[in-house]
Amino acid sequence: LKASGKDPYPDWKAGEPVPYAALCTTFSLVEMTTKRLIILAHCSLFLQQVLRLTPNDLLPTVQLMINKLAADYAGIELGIGESLIMKAIGESTGRSLQVIKADQHEIGDLGLVAAKSRGNQPTMFKPKPLTVRGVHEGLLGIAKVQGHGSQDKKISGIKKLLSAADSATAGKGNKGVDITNDKGGPSEAKFIVRFLEGKLRLGLAERTVLVALAQAIVTHEAAVAGEKPPTPERLAEGESVLKSVYSELPAYEVIIPAMLEHGLFNLPKVCKLQPGVPLKPMLAKPTKSITEVLDRFEGKEFTCEYKYDGERAQIHFVAPDHIHKYPGSAVTLQRDQKGLSAIFSRNSEDLSKKYPDVLGKLESWVKEDVNSFVLDCETVAWDTINKKVLPFQQLMTRKRKDVKVEDVKVKVCVFAFDLLFFNGEHRQPCVKKSLRERRDLLHQCFQPIEGEFQFAQFGDTNVLDEIQDLLEESVKASCEGLMVKMLDTSESGYEPSKRSRNWLKVKKDYLAGVGDSLDLVVLGAYYGRGKRTSVYGAFLLAAYNPNTDTYETICNIGTGFSEAKLEEFHKELSPLVIDRPKPFYSHSTVPKDQPDVWFEPRLVWEVKTADLTLSPRYKAAADEFEGTTGGGKGVSLRFPRFIKSREDKKPEQATTTRAVAEMYRKQEAVAQETAGKRGVD
Numbered sequence: 003l004k005a006s007g008k009d010p011y012p013d014w015k016a017g018e019p020v021p022y023a024a025l026c027t028t029f030s031l032v033e034m035t036t037k038r039l040i041i042l043a044h045c046s047l048f049l050q051q052v053l054r055l056t057p058n059d060l061l062p063t064v065q066l067m068i069n070k071l072a073a074d075y076a077g078i079e080l081g082i083g084e085s086l087i088m089k090a091i092g093e094s095t096g097r098s099l100q101v102i103k104a105d106q107h108e109i110g111d112l113g114l115v116a117a118k119s120r121g122n123q124p125t126m127f128k129p130k131p132l133t134v135r136g137v138h139e140g141l142l143g144i145a146k147v148q149g150h151g152s153q154d155k156k157i158s159g160i161k162k163l164l165s166a167a168d169s170a171t172a173g174k175g176n177k178g179v180d181i182t183n184d185k186g187g188p189s190e191a192k193f194i195v196r197f198l199e200g201k202l203r204l205g206l207a208e209r210t211v212l213v214a215l216a217q218a219i220v221t222h223e224a225a226v227a228g229e230k231p232p233t234p235e236r237l238a239e240g241e242s243v244l245k246s247v248y249s250e251l252p253a254y255e256v257i258i259p260a261m262l263e264h265g266l267f268n269l270p271k272v273c274k275l276q277p278g279v280p281l282k283p284m285l286a287k288p289t290k291s292i293t294e295v296l297d298r299f300e301g302k303e304f305t306c307e308y309k310y311d312g313e314r315a316q317i318h319f320v321a322p323d324h325i326h327k328y329p330g331s332a333v334t335l336q337r338d339q340k341g342l343s344a345i346f347s348r349n350s351e352d353l354s355k356k357y358p359d360v361l362g363k364l365e366s367w368v369k370e371d372v373n374s375f376v377l378d379c380e381t382v383a384w385d386t387i388n389k390k391v392l393p394f395q396q397l398m399t400r401k402r403k404d405v406k407v408e409d410v411k412v413k414v415c416v417f418a419f420d421l422l423f424f425n426g427e428h429r430q431p432c433v434k435k436s437l438r439e440r441r442d443l444l445h446q447c448f449q450p451i452e453g454e455f456q457f458a459q460f461g462d463t464n465v466l467d468e469i470q471d472l473l474e475e476s477v478k479a480s481c482e483g484l485m486v487k488m489l490d491t492s493e494s495g496y497e498p499s500k501r502s503r504n505w506l507k508v509k510k511d512y513l514a515g516v517g518d519s520l521d522l523v524v525l526g527a528y529y530g531r532g533k534r535t536s537v538y539g540a541f542l543l544a545a546y547n548p549n550t551d552t553y554e555t556i557c558n559i560g561t562g563f564s565e566a567k568l569e570e571f572h573k574e575l576s577p578l579v580i581d582r583p584k585p586f587y588s589h590s591t592v593p594k595d596q597p598d599v600w601f602e603p604r605l606v607w608e609v610k611t612a613d614l615t616l617s618p619r620y621k622a623a624a625d626e627f628e629g630t631t632g633g634g635k636g637v638s639l640r641f642p643r644f645i646k647s648r649e650d651k652k653p654e655q656a657t658t659t660r661a662v663a664e665m666y667r668k669q670e671a672v673a674q675e676t677a678g679k680r681g682v683d
């Protein structure tokens with residue numbers, strides 16, 4: 003591919019807007035392979051062409067490639083339901099809704115239904131071809147429509163895009179490509195519809211686009227400087243620079259213009275963590291026992307913090323006269339606000355409208371003159387009478403949006419455990435400092451206020467009995483257990499977006515032998531029996547495979563639900579019912595295993611299990627066990643129990659099938675060890 007040196011789209015000239023058809027050609031090339039290196043090469047080649055011909059369109063091009071119209075914190079959601087899209091396809095191609103529905107029933111992929119409808123449509127006049135920028139703007143318009151009559155406006159926006167799609171090929175049977183084949187031609191209609199559904203289904207991970215972008219820019223910069231093509235080492239260097247910048251500042255809106263202006267290798271100087279732009283939080287690895295913790299941290303200083311059971315909250319603050327220093331904050335900034343106070347979830351979702359009571363008090367938490375900070379915290383429901391932490395379920399009863407301070411019934415206390423940015427000392431974030439330094443700074447600059455803002459309780463000890471005592475105390479204080487963290491050394495820096503071995507979680511449940519819980523996506527349901535026939539009584543759950551972008555089934559679950567919960571889920575899930583399973587669901591096809599209804603992948607539930615087994619009925623991680631188990635068997639959960647809804651997680655953040663496989667293998671290893679020991683006894 004590299005040797006051919008060919009541009010993937012020969013008709014587009016320098017300075018012209020990037021044709022959407024060119025992007026779709028690249029998508030089709032990507033779709034035709036599963037090899038990551040080839041996918042990477044296609045994307046990098048295309049991005050090089052964009053850089054050479056129309057660099058100003060680089061940002062919308064990357065956004066369309068990652069299926070996101072803006073950074074997560076901008077709160078722009080598409081995920082438009084099937085029925086609306088079907089209506090728009092019908093109306094824009096002159097086919098009845100019934101025919102579209104029948105096609106969907108037969109083909110099962112709305113993207114291909116759109117391509118087929120468009121391909122069969124006689125064209126009276128030729129609309130102007132779509133551009134990447136135009137499609138991005140069109141989709142953004144659709145996403146932003148709100149309020150009265152928004153459904154109709156959305157449909158009309160979709161129709162506009164679809165009518166202009168494939169203007170070169172429409173009416174010609176799509177150049178004879180078999181569009182009912184999933185690997186069909188570069189149909190623009192197909193990719194517009196898939197974008198609207200929230201999944202391009204190309205097997206193109208967001209990470210791959212980031213790497214392709216780094217490679218493209220390194221190659222482009224070398225060419226512009228008249229140098230030889232970059233060596234693999236230089237490409238890897240560029241990749242690591244971009245990855246590290248993106249983990250501190252996950253906003254292409256800021257990074258891409260800066261990269262075009264200053265060059266990739268200068269990015270770390272100009273693009274750093276900024277208050278106003280949530281960074282992806284650091285995550286912890288699960289551990290099974292305190293002795294495992296001691297083994298891991300042997301000879302190192304570490305601390306054991308209480309693990310509060312609430313909601314992750316990244317709290318950002320910038321004083322009005324400093325806001326101009328942080329361009330990324332413009333997205334977060336409310337128009338009537340001069341300074342910035344915002345709370346972001348684990349998912350980088352803006353929760354400011356959920357916590358106005360907290361935001362109103364930020365300035366009173368700080369001891370000295372402050373102009374900006376970013377805190378990593380957990381918000382927890384607080385019992386104001388008995389002055390103690392309340393269980394997580396209480397926090398969940400709070401309204402999520404447009405909360406008025408005077409209506410707040412469930413008070414929250416914020417427990418701060420990290421300080422990532424403070425007063426922008428020469429715009430240096432604190433993330434590279436050791437945890438001990440960050441913690442000292444946090445304690446120095448902020449003042450705790452009981453029931454409102456407190457520091458996470460901790461003990462710095464490496465004595466097993468003392469850790470055990472801390473764990474018990476934490477549980478008594480309504481916490482989930484401990485977070486054990488590396489304290490000194492360079493390894494104790496804050497690692498955005500990483501599930502790091504330098505943070506270990508020790509939950510009380512692990513110790514009881516229950517194991518970690520899983521966060522799973524609800525794909526289907528079965529109607530209840532007896533008293534429960536009007537609601538769903540059991541559900542089909544799945545784990546996520548990020549490599550293939552599929553949801554792989556893992557269990558049926560029917561226990562752990564109260565009657566009220568079942569009612570609530572019925573209400574929540576009914577609008578998500580779809581005609582047939584999505585093509586990216588991996589499930590048993592045996593008739594008796596089919597659920598009564600299928601859903602759009604939206605809800606994520608936390609589930610606990612007694613143990614894991616292999617079963618032909620489920621598909622989770624089946625590819626990992628192929629060959630060893632006679633094939634076709636996936637990991638499944640025995641006696642799964644519902645714990646809670648994970649409203650803070652998107653379906654793509656569900657437990658991965660790789661993690662499921664790891665859990666299964668660990669369990670097998672333990673079982674063998676125990677069996678071995680028994681043998682010796």
Ligand code: ATP
Pocket residue numbers: 285286307308309310311312313314315348380419458485507
């Ligand atoms: P993860 O966030 O690791 O994917 P999860 O969302 O299921 O997993 P847990 O397994 O409960 O969460 O553990 C991590 C979470 O614990 C953090 O994301 C944070 O919200 C919370 N937490 C509570 N106390 C602390 C603390 N002292 N330090 C770090 N995180 C804490």
